[in-house]
Amino acid sequence: MSPDSASPELLSEGSLENQPLARVFFELCLAKKTGALDLLTEAPPQGKILKRVFIHCGSSFSVQGGAVDETLGRVLVHLGRLSEAEHEQLLKEAGKDYGRLEQSLVQGNRLPPHEIHEALALQTEIKIKRCFAWSKGRYLFSELEDGAILGKHVVHNLSPEKLLLEGVREFYPLARIEKEFAGIEKKVFRRSPRLAEFAPKLGLPPPLLRFALKLPDEFSFGPIARSADAKREQSHPFLLALYLGGMITLPAEEEDFPLGRGRAPGPAKPKAAPVEEKKPEPAKREKGKLPIEKVLDRDLSDREVLAELDQLSNLIAKKDTTYFDILGVNEHTPQDHIKRIYFKMAKLFHPDARPALYQGEVKIRVEEIFTHISTAYNTINDRGLRENYLRSLKSQVTAEQMNEANRAIEAETEFQKAEVLLRKGNWAQAEALLRRSTELMPEEPEYRLYHAWAEYKVKGRPQSAEAKRVIEEALKKRPKAVEGHFFLGQIYKAEGLNEEAEKCFHKVLELDPRHIEAQRELRLSTMRKEKGPDKKGGLFGRRS
Known part of the structure; x- marks a missing residue:
């Protein structure tokens, strides 16, 4: 669209x-x-x-x-x-x-x-x-x-933008994306002018916003979403939200997803091998066995199979691993040779190949590995998908940028969970999630000030000095962070520093005139001033 x-x-x-x-x-x-x-x-x-x-x-x-x-x-x-x-x-x-x-x-x-x-x-x-x-x-x-x-x-x-992003993140798990948007990883998307206008309104942390704004004019969904530490459960919904919001687009003829019909994509029709793969030189290579074949043709013991699974897992986890690497082939390997290798790998690594060995956690691991093997084969065995994939490997987005984006996605996911827990007063669990966010993105001021507040709520008054120091440092970098000023005001209020607390609450309303909690704090302050000093804890009372 x-x-x-x-x-x-x-x-x-x-x-x-x-x-x-x-x-x-x-x-x-x-x-x-x-x-x-x-x-x-x-x-x-x-x-x-x-x-x-x-x-x-x-x-x-x-x-x-x-x-x-x-x-x-x-x-x-x-x-x-x-x-x-x-x-x-x-x-x-x-x-x-x-x-x-x-x-x-x-x-x-x-x-x-x-x-x-x-x-x-x-x-x-x-x-x-x-x-x-x-x-x-x-x-x-x-x-x-x-x-x-x-x-x-x-x-x-x-905010329609935030509703879009949060709704897609919450209700488009990876399994649903794979069902309704089958084949999306292989699609080549284009950047839309909308991206620059609406991405800043999505409520993204700065690193993830920078990543979104740096997306190239043309890119493949899969490579953008992948990295060494990639969590597809997080990166896929984020990119899907950009697509559904028209911030990244596909040509009309490419929008052929099953969507609510939920039909699985049919098997790819057999393609004739490209002319260049019939040249004498690749044919000579076909006569010799590739290293992967030498392994697959052996009668492996269970211990050796587990060792091969370890090697495959490590290979798949590497940020620069390609589909050719997973199958142990290269761009010049003939299609019929690739097909033979794939069937040999299926004979060994299919989840049902060794029922006695592939049980429990091992089976889960084998299923994940075989999914990668099948995806690799289906991509490079289809001429059109192969060409798109080769083009996507030349994408301008670096592995470092993808790693940064995935860290930002995970940090933001933990942060959003923590916000819900903070509203419920579940300070300890919120503090653990916010600590993780700060570990992933230590330079993000908002995560640090929220973590300082949660830690203060867990440890109480002894933590007030450190909490104020962290929040004030964060506010130097993010002076318009409304909740940072509000948290600071709450701490000052608990310490009996009522004038300092009022300044913070006034600052909150200067930034956000509709902030209900700050309005209430100042209203209570005015009422208590009119009544005279409060013996139970100053003008603001005992609320903390």
């Missing part, structure tokens, strides 16, 4: 088997549409509406419908604002009606209004992102007047 403009047909209705909802949603937001996006079981009028997403000017949202674990009560449990027992009691009082429970939570005084607002925004975010998990059914968008939404529904301002 061209990133320049989305067709009216794409933005109006279609099948989720043909268009990922993440792409449809993002295009509607970029077009600044106002209306209702319905998800249906089938085409109307027979189709039942499962969920309705109200979109206002492409940036504010409200959602009707959803699963039980998307209800406000369950979101509050997730945030740690309600216990399971409290939730069950409230649900019982509401007659097991989740709608009534939600209404009572919003209109009641059980929780402060700002916490309810925060939970409603998170609920909307969860509901939208979970729509991306659907690959069956249909979608239908109907344009509406402003008043039809703003006058009847509470909308929340959310």
Whole structure:
């Protein structure tokens, strides 16, 4: 799909088997549409509406419908604002009606209004992102007047770019990508002008943002996603999000993915061997055995097989290993020779080849190795895929850049998990994840200041001096990091340094006027000043 403009047909209705909802949603937001996006079981009028997403000017949202674990009560449990027992009691009082429970939570005084607002925004975010998990059914968008939404529904301002990235990361595991986007690793993508405009809005850490902005004008998906420390579970969803957001593109004829139909790609048709591979010189090479064949033709003991598996694992893990290396061949090896080697490798390394030996962890390892072997063979055995692969090996992206990107992806993944745990007050687990983020990307100030805050919450007052030092150092490099100023204010408040705390909270509101927690802290400060000194801990009280 061209990133320049989305067709009216794409933005109006279609099948989720043909268009990922993440792409449809993002295009509607970029077009600044106002209306209702319905998800249906089938085409109307027979189709039942499962969920309705109200979109206002492409940036504010409200959602009707959803699963039980998307209800406000369950979101509050997730945030740690309600216990399971409290939730069950409230649900019982509401007659097991989740709608009534939600209404009572919003209109009641059980929780402060700002916490309810925060939970409603998170609920909307969860509901939208979970729509991306659907690959069956249909979608239908109907344009509406402003008043039809703003006058009847509470909308929340959310970043479409962040919803796209986080939703794809969460609901496109590697197995789904391999099923719905079969063959994507071999596709040659092009950089879109959208990348420079929208990548900074994805909420990426600086190293990963630099990597995205340095993508070459043309590149192959697989080599970009691979490196010595590559975790495909992280790099593939990231690149897929760029593709679904039109930030990297494919020619129309290359967009032939199974998507929601989930059909596996058919076997490649036999190709005639290239003319140059029939020349006398390669033919002479075919008569002699390659080193890999000398191993495969032996009657190996179980111990020797395990040793060969070790060697293959180490080879596959190397950052500069090619598909030719995995099969033990080179660019000049004739196709029929490569085919013989592949079948010999299958005879030895197929997961079912040695049932007595390939069990438990060994079998899992063999399955992973054989997947690499099969991918290598299927690529270089097909003339078109082979040519694309050879071209991709000359990509301008270096191994160092790919390593940096994968470290950044892993660090950001751990950071996002930690943010959820911090909201729930699970300080110890959050501290462990944030420590890992800082180990992966030690130069990233945001990770360091969040880790300092989590460590302070775990160790308490004795850690305050070190936490302030780390946060202040991080703020020198990232002065607009809102939460850093807020964390610093909380520490000053706990120490009784109320004037310093107020300065920090004012700084927070200077950077983010809508920061609810900072507003509350200053409001409490003003109220207590009017009442006089507080004997229980200064103007800010005991809250920490």
